[in-house]
Amino acid sequence: MAKRNLLTRRDFIKAAGIGAVAMGAAPTIFLPRQAHGASKELKILVWSHFVPRFDKEWYDGYVQKWGEANGVKVTVDHINLAEIPSRTAAEVSAGQGHDLIEWIAPPSQFEPSVLDLGDVVKEAEKRYGKQHPLCRGSSYNPNTKKFYSFCPGWTIDPGCYRKSLWEKAGKGSGPETWEDLITYGGKIKKDQGIQLGIGLSQELDSNMAARGLLWSYDSSIQDKKENVVLNNPKTIEAVSYMARLFKESMVPEVFAWTAVSNNQALIAGRASYILNSISAYRSAQQQVPEIAKDIFFTPALKGPRGTRFNSEHVIYCYVVPKYSKNVDSAKKFLLDLVGNYDQAMHKSELYNSPAFFDAPIPSGDRGYPAVKGAKKLIDLHNAWFSDDPFALPGEEKGKLAVLKDAEKWSANLGYPGPANPAEGEVFATFVLPNMMANAARGMKAELAVEQAELLTKTIFAKWRKKGLVGGKS
Amino acid sequence: MSGQPVSNLAVDGARGGLLDREGALAKLMIAPAILYIVAMIGVPFVLAVLYSLSDATTGDPSLNFVGLRNFTAALEDPVFRLSLWNTVFFTLASQCIVVLLSRLLATALLKTFRGKWLVRFLIMLPWTAPISLGTIGWLWMLDSIFSPIDWVLRYVGLLGAPDALLGAGTNLYYLGIPGLAISSIILVDVWRILPLATVIQLAGLSSIPKDLLEAAEVDGASPWRRTLMITIPLTLPITSIAFLFGVVFTFTDLVVVYVLTRGGPVHMTQVLSSWTFFKGIEGGDLAQGAAISLFMFPVLAAVAILILRMARRTEVV
Structure with missing residues (x-):
């Protein structure tokens, strides 16, 4: 009878242990290490917007232009909104992933793993005026006094x-x-x-x-x-x-x-x-x-x-995970996004509303017909909702006018x-x-x-x- | 062999050294499987146990030991208890139906008839499509407004008329009424597992010696008697394997419930895997989610042991 060559328990543990160590060490052995500070990078994870032209015609292009203007190599990944929580959890658990993650609900449970963005909010308010309370309430924890996210905009739910x-x-x-x-x-x-x-x-x-x-x-x-x-x-x-x-x-x-x-x-x-x-x-x-x-x-x-x-319908909240090595670029991106939110409003076909209503409209060609007398985002908000630029020919005018004061009857999750x-x-x-x-x-x-x-x-x-x-x- | 140069033999011998050592070769061959199991099953399982004994959240996966608190909290949660019951019920109900239908289909597929390839193709189709895609198809079939099933029922006058057999409403709302939603989940589970079970049953039926059945027929045994006394006993081990495989697939499935109902209406179709996801990932309570998922382990371990024993018994036969 031939001798059976069975693995003993000791052999199994040895083999499994070596295997696990090898698997863990493999990336450090075989992958070239990235040189820190060699070039600026920014990886952004955002949801696939409900208005498809928002991503295609504006956001992706805007991000690339921003990257070129600031000497930052930017990557944008879009995912289905349902995948955002699991993806964020996986990246936080792995300690690596995107530098900026956009949520469409308050990501308050991630507070221990993300950076306090209080300085960004402070700077944004200095540049663009007061942040809407609904947006503040969706990104600030009064118990820990920490801005666990930064909210540049929201969506009305009429x-x-x-x-x-x-x-x-x-x-x-x-x-x-x-x-x-x-x-x-x-x-x-x-x-x-x-x-x-x-x-x-x-x-x-x-x-x-x-x-x-x-x-x-x-x-x-x-x-x-x-x-x-x-x-x-x-x-x-x-x-x-x-x-x-x-x-x-x-x-x-x-x-x-x-x-x-x-x-x-x-x-x-x-x-x-x-x-x-x-x-x-x-x-x-x-x-x-x-x-x-x-x-x-x-x-x-x-x-x-x-x-x-009514509840806000969508609240845009960006988090910067603690593992991010590109914090400065991430913060600058957020501040500049608020500065260009007029385009976000227009390219989302008025789906997006601003968190900073008093932000000034940048000068020059903004990619949409100029609105006479409009100096701040609130002016655009009122003008566009009074006369919808996306109305169909022959459609009754002023249908969206009731949304003009939506900030008065909209509340954050937890209100x-x-x-x-x-x-x-x-x-x-x-x-x-x-x-x-x-x-x-x-x-x-x-x-x-x-x-x-x-x-x-x-x-x-x-x-x-x-x-x-x-x-x- | 005599014509082979001596030098080549020497080289082959050196190369063959490792290959000739059965023990080393066995370890080498089994290593990838062990690595895979350790990395993909062992590590997550150990992590799940650690998480379940901690207060970890998705935002703070650090491990602070809290004992069995998550398990007791789960047991006190009425949604968890309902999910546990639903998981067991959906699994057993769907797999009993699967065993019956797969036996019928396998018996039919043993016969020769025109268009057999087409029938075989159609039966295998659900197994070849990704589960999520197939389930999205079912979501459309069972839609509360656009359901083509409802359209056919309305067309033939069974629905949507004042005296219609199924009511005057325009739709049956399959996923909105608890009884219909539960039946829909079971139906889709059956649809998904049936191809695998049919193939297994077909293999079992094909392995029955024909002379045994012919001898019984010559002896005057009726078809029922032949089925009860020969076919069922001889295919019982493989039928059990089909059943147990189906149990594992259905018991752990998240996709069907997540896509069709998200556990609704009012948690009536919630199962352990979907509740784990909603609590642990969407709700952020990783520790609680891990504890809920671990309630599946004893059942799955028992089923795995049973499958292995059955497989060994089949081997001996």
């Missing part, structure tokens, strides 16, 4: 409604209050067979809609000092309202929606009202112009006591407190849309709120232990 449907129902100017959605939205569903679409699903827009409703009903997840205050009579009132709204004006599709479903429903003529950015309208302009011409906008809807707030990792986890695990959906599916509002409060308090307590969230309860 209501979008089909005027022809609302006219037939007797409210051509569109809804003004949440209650209107039941009164007239219900009537449209009953008489014209078209439902309205406020998501109750495990996705972004449903999360924002739930927050907007809660704020407009004078409630919130946390107070200004980051104490959990979710379980209160006003939340129960808001949740009860959502159950009624679902019954009167919606269909079960809202439980299954993805982030693009409300856009699709509006464009397909299957929704009388949705809560979304103007991207749905812009898509309709290209795909179904007759529907686009019928889409009009409302500011945040008023709650029972007249309060009105009235700051965005923080606990709010982020409550968002990522869909606590609020599920609270609303539970009630819409028949659960008692009190119980739905109680369950949501339990999950929320657990999450807050955990992050509070890490020192990243304030408050006591």
Whole structure:
């Protein structure tokens, strides 16, 4: 019988150990070491913008020109928005990757691994005026007094409604209050067979809609000092309202929606009202112009006591990971980006709004028809929303005018407190849309709120232990 | 061999030295596999254990030992408990259906008929397409507005009319109603695993000696009796392997749930892998995510042991 040559346990461990060491050492042996300081470099990771021409026609070109002007070799990588958290986590864990990472939600959980950008904010405010509080609240931790990100812009989240449907129902100017959605939205569903679409699903827009409703009903997840205050009579009132709204004006599709479903429903003529950015309208302009011409906008809807707030739709937050070796270039890039935000606004077809409204418009050819008398970004903001440069021929003028004062009725994630990792986890695990959906599916509002409060308090307590969230309860 | 020059033989002998030493050769051949397992499975597994015992977050992956706190927190979380139940239920339900359907398909594919290649091609198709792509296809099929299934149902009058069998609504909202959403996830899991299971079953059925079946037929055994007394017992080990492989694939799958429902409506289709992702990566609580994922380990380890034992038994047979 032949002797069997089996690996002993000792052999296995030896082989595995040598292998692991070899794998770890391989890159240092076989890859030439990069000479530090030989040339300036900047690697940027950004999301693939919802408005495709923004990346193609502006951002990528702007970045290259900026690089040439500043003697920096810049690389831009675009990824799907859903991949941003996992990609950032992987790069932070590996201790290498991009010098600048753009998030479209507050990346507060990454505070321990990113640089304090307080100096950039200070310099930006010196050059461009005050940063909008909504942007500050999405990038600053008052407990640690650290700017974990830099926010140059944001996106408005208005209501979008089909005027022809609302006219037939007797409210051509569109809804003004949440209650209107039941009164007239219900009537449209009953008489014209078209439902309205406020998501109750495990996705972004449903999360924002739930927050907007809660704020407009004078409630919130946390107070200004980051104490959990979710379980209160006003939340129960808001949740009860959502159950009624679902019954009167919606269909079960809202439980299954993805982030693009409300856009699709509006464009397909299957929704009388949705809560979304103007991207749905812009898509309709290209795909179904007759529907686009019928889409009009409302500011945040008023709650029972007249309060009105919507969540920002997108908040652009750049982080500089601590591993970055190109911090100066990264900071300069951010400051210059604010200085050129007029182009970001225009090339995004007004999807992007500035964080620094008082920033001056640079002189010279800016790549868009000059606006008479406009000196600051706020002037462009007002002029373009009054007379949309991207309106279709024959389209009614001034449709976007209601967005002019959006900064007054828009709030950051975490309002009235700051965005923080606990709010982020409550968002990522869909606590609020599920609270609303539970009630819409028949659960008692009190119980739905109680369950949501339990999950929320657990999450807050955990992050509070890490020192990243304030408050006591 | 006699014609080969002596000098060449000497060179071959020197070269062959290492190749002739079975022990060294075995170590050399197995080394890449061991390295792969250590790097891709061993290291992440050890990291997951370390993370689960710490308070690591995505933004701060440093390891501060907190004991079993993450495991007890997971057990207290109602969403985790629902995810655990869903994972087990979706896996068992889909794999029972897979075993039945794959047996039927394999039996059919043993026969000779026109267009057999086309049927075989269609059955294999889901296995050749990337899971994410196939699932996105299903997302469109089950869309709440544009579902082609609903379109066909409306066209044939089963949906969308006041007296229609499936209701007056324009759509069935497959992913928005819990029962339908759960069924949809199971359906897509079945669709995905069926090709593999069919091929395995086909191999098992082909290996049954024909004379055994013919002898039983000559002895007057009915088709049912032949199936119960010969086919099933002889193919049981390989059927079990098909089942267990399906269990591993489905139990650990994130894509189907993530693409179709993201765990909704109201976590009704949440599974351990998707909840791990939402908690650990999207929510930033790496430690909690690691603890949740480790709850899959005992089941997977047990299944792996079973597969190995089955494989050995099949080898002996």
